[in-house]
Amino acid sequence: xxxxxxxxxxxxxxxxxxxxxxxxxxxxxxxxxxxxxxxxxxxxxxxxxxxxxxxxxxxxxxxxxxxxxxxxxxxxxxxxxxxxxxxxxxxxxxxxxxxxxxxxxxxxxxxxxxxxxxxxxxxxxxxxxxxxxxxxxxxxxxxxxxxxxxxxxxxxxxxxxxxxxxxxxxxxxxxxxxxxxxxxxxxxxxxxxxxxxxxxxxxxxxxxxxxxxxxxxxxxxxxxxxxxxxxxxxxxxxxxxxxxxxxxxxxxxxxxxxxxxxxxxxxxxxxxxxxxxxxxxxxxxxxxxxxxxxxxxxxxxxxxxxxxxxxxxxxxxxxxxxxxxxxxxxxxxxxxxxxxxxxxxxxxxxxxxxxxxxxxxxxxxxxxxxxxxxxxxxxxxxxxxxxxxxxxxxxxxxxxxxxxxxxxxxxxxxxxxxxxxxxx
Amino acid sequence: xxxxxxxxxxxxxxxxxxxxxxxxxxxxxxxxxxxxxxxxxxxxxxxxxxxxxxxxxxxxxxxxxxxxxxxxxxxxxxxxxxxxxxxxxxxxxxxxxxxxxxxxxxxxxxxxxxxxxxxxxxxxxxxxxxxxxxxxxxxxxxxxxxxxxxxxxxxxxxxxxxxxxxxxxxxxxxxxxxxxxxxxx
Numbered sequence: 001x002x003x004x005x006x007x008x009x010x011x012x013x014x015x016x017x018x019x020x021x022x023x024x025x026x027x028x029x030x031x032x033x034x035x036x037x038x039x040x041x042x043x044x045x046x047x048x049x050x051x052x053x054x055x056x057x058x059x060x061x062x063x064x065x066x067x068x069x070x071x072x073x074x075x076x077x078x079x080x081x082x083x084x085x086x087x088x089x090x091x092x093x094x095x096x097x098x099x100x101x102x103x104x105x106x107x108x109x110x111x112x113x114x115x116x117x118x119x120x121x122x123x124x125x126x127x128x129x130x131x132x133x134x135x136x137x138x139x140x141x142x143x144x145x146x147x148x149x150x151x152x153x154x155x156x157x158x159x160x161x162x163x164x165x166x167x168x169x170x171x172x173x174x175x176x177x178x179x180x181x182x183x184x185x186x187x188x189x190x191x192x193x194x195x196x197x198x199x200x201x202x203x204x205x206x207x208x209x210x211x212x213x214x215x216x217x218x219x220x221x222x223x224x225x226x227x228x229x230x231x232x233x234x235x236x237x238x239x240x241x242x243x244x245x246x247x248x249x250x251x252x253x254x255x256x257x258x259x260x261x262x263x264x265x266x267x268x269x270x271x272x273x274x275x276x277x278x279x280x281x282x283x284x285x286x287x288x289x290x291x292x293x294x295x296x297x298x299x300x301x302x303x304x305x306x307x308x309x310x311x312x313x314x315x316x317x318x319x320x321x322x323x324x325x326x327x328x329x330x331x332x333x334x335x336x337x338x339x340x341x342x343x344x345x346x347x348x349x350x351x352x353x354x355x356x357x358x359x360x361x362x363x364x365x366x367x368x369x370x371x372x373x374x375x376x377x378x379x380x381x382x383x384x385x386x387x388x389x390x391x392x393x394x395x396x397x398x399x400x401x402x403x404x405x406x407x408x409x410x411x412x413x414x415x416x417x418x419x420x421x422x423x424x
Numbered sequence: 425x426x427x428x429x430x431x432x433x434x435x436x437x438x439x440x441x442x443x444x445x446x447x448x449x450x451x452x453x454x455x456x457x458x459x460x461x462x463x464x465x466x467x468x469x470x471x472x473x474x475x476x477x478x479x480x481x482x483x484x485x486x487x488x489x490x491x492x493x494x495x496x497x498x499x500x501x502x503x504x505x506x507x508x509x510x511x512x513x514x515x516x517x518x519x520x521x522x523x524x525x526x527x528x529x530x531x532x533x534x535x536x537x538x539x540x541x542x543x544x545x546x547x548x549x550x551x552x553x554x555x556x557x558x559x560x561x562x563x564x565x566x567x568x569x570x571x572x573x574x575x576x577x578x579x580x581x582x583x584x585x586x587x588x589x590x591x592x593x594x595x596x597x598x599x600x601x602x603x604x605x606x607x608x609x
Contacts, residue, residue, distance in 0.1 A: 059459075167588035177488075192581075192585065194548050194549070194552075194582075194584065195549060204472070210581065210584060213537070213539075213579075213605075214537070214539075214577075214581075215552060215578040215579065215580065215581075234577055234579060235579055236552060236556050236579050236580045238549060238552050239552075241547045249578070252549070252552075252553070254556050254560075254578070254579075254580075258553075258556070258557065258559070258560070259552070279464055280550070280553040280554070280557065282549050282550060282552070283547065283549045283550065283554045296549075296550055303550055324546070326547040326550045327547045327549070340547060342546065347545075367545075369547060369548075370548070404507075414548070
């Protein structure tokens with residue numbers, strides 16, 4: 001279990017979020033890089049210990065083995081204080097050190113360095129001036145730097161996720177940090193909420209709510225809570241997908257008959273039809289370069305994945321294996337896509353590479369659905385089930401690292417991983 | 425498997441967040457008279473399909489009875505069930521659809537929403553589209569029988585509003601349905 005999200009009581013602006021978190025990692029990378037994260041000098045001054053959050057982030061990634069720094073005396077916080085023998089004898093190949101120093105106006109300076117133990121050189125070093133409330137986010141950013149230096153691609157720890165919790169007859173759309181902390185309720189309703197999706201800037205979420213006794217697409221701004229209707233045409237309105245420029249969305253409407261894909265401005269207004277069939281065309285998803293849309297269609301007799309130009313036009317069928325392939329999502333580099341395949345009554349995530357046309361099975365659960373890539377492309381968040389309850393899970397893009405995520409009470413479903421954060 | 429257990433109280437949050445509480449107000453209720461229907465329309469319409477089941481004629485009823493609510497009237501039947509992976513209206517439900525089409529034809533001021541539903545298996549969005557197809561097939565049949573497009577809105581709840589909970593075939597078959605809901609209900 002990756003996390004146990006806390007019950008959020010009412011409005012987040014009034015009630016502080018409480019998070020009780022459990023991490024469960026199933027499987028790991030081929031080789032786990034041994035890393036020691038030393039306690040940071042003075043970090044007890046902050047509400048959260050940065051070194052512990054960094055270690056938890058790296059552990060969750062499944063690519064690192066944490067080396068216990070216990071017993072090293074004195075604990076180094078600057079490169080000159082590091083006795084490399086202390087760390088090489090413990091098997092550490094990389095070492096994280098740092099300090100927290102009180103500054104002006106109640107702010108703190110957080111300094112960290114990533115050291116190569118064998119070469120005895122610094123790989124990275126940064127200093128942040130933060131308010132105490134920024135401790136967790138700062139730790140995630142430090143973990144992102146470490147991940148990028150050691151793995152070669154940016155980390156995605158300082159990101160957020162959204163998902164829907166169903167508790168009894170109540171539905172809550174929530175947003176939380178990628179490690180499950182700081183969960184806040186964005187909107188709650190007695191009617192279902194589905195298909196939340198982040199704007200490319202990460203400041204808005206589009207979703208489908210049934211509160212008016214039909215599916216209507218809304219856009220809500222997170223900082224203000226302000227929301228408005230994006231699409232409320234006759235019939236059903238659903239499946240919002242942002243274009244990468246954030247100015248338009250693809251949505252699915254039934255106003256002209258069967259479920260078809262339309263383009264609509266993020267400000268609302270008129271919708272332009274993109275797909276053209278008498279069959280079901282749904283679940284649009286833009287390529288990262290904005291040139292293509294993946295979607296699900298049953299025009300060939302069974303639901304399969306197709307691709308069409310983002311401005312509409314002739315679609316090309318991409319999946320042929322099996323009779324039920326749905327929910328396509330582009331990887332952030334655009335070189336592959338994940339989708340859900342039904343096979344033998346089970347629903348599992350698959351990943352297809354465009355160039356090689358190879359398909360990699362990613363999951364082996366009973367009902368795995370609603371895949372969503374981390375913005376660095378290394379993990380895929382999805383909805384699964386355990387003991388009859390909806391849970392979230394994540395799998396690495398090679399299928400090796402798996403995490404399970406459960407909530408204390410209720411069903412959790414419809415996850416979507418947010419974009420990289422820009423600035424503090 | 426490695427298990428790390430952390431338990432932390434987050435006293436403050438980094439970013440401000442405003443949350444919206446959606447009151448379940450349902451559809452807007454029109455300001456109109458109660459459902460008092462005059463005598464000629466209180467008789468259930470005879471089924472158009474001669475092969476359909478015999479509809480029991482209610483012997484007598486108060487003139488003011490609302491046939492939509494009268495359990496003895498076929499118009500009180502509002503649910504059309506579907507086979508797995510199908511949006512075809514089964515023979516046994518054609519009399520129900522015919523009766524509602526007749527009612528709409530006789531009452532041009534009345535409107536209905538047809539809500540399509542699926543069982544819980546599969547993609548939520550794809551199921552929303554499948555539920556829509558079920559609602560649409562009921563709508564099309566009603567229009568063939570005289571109701572107008574403007575009287576009928578077909579929408580879908582997909583798998584989101586199961587009639588019964590459960591993960592067996594019995595539950596699934598009760599959830600694969602379309603429901604006819606009159607305006608103001």
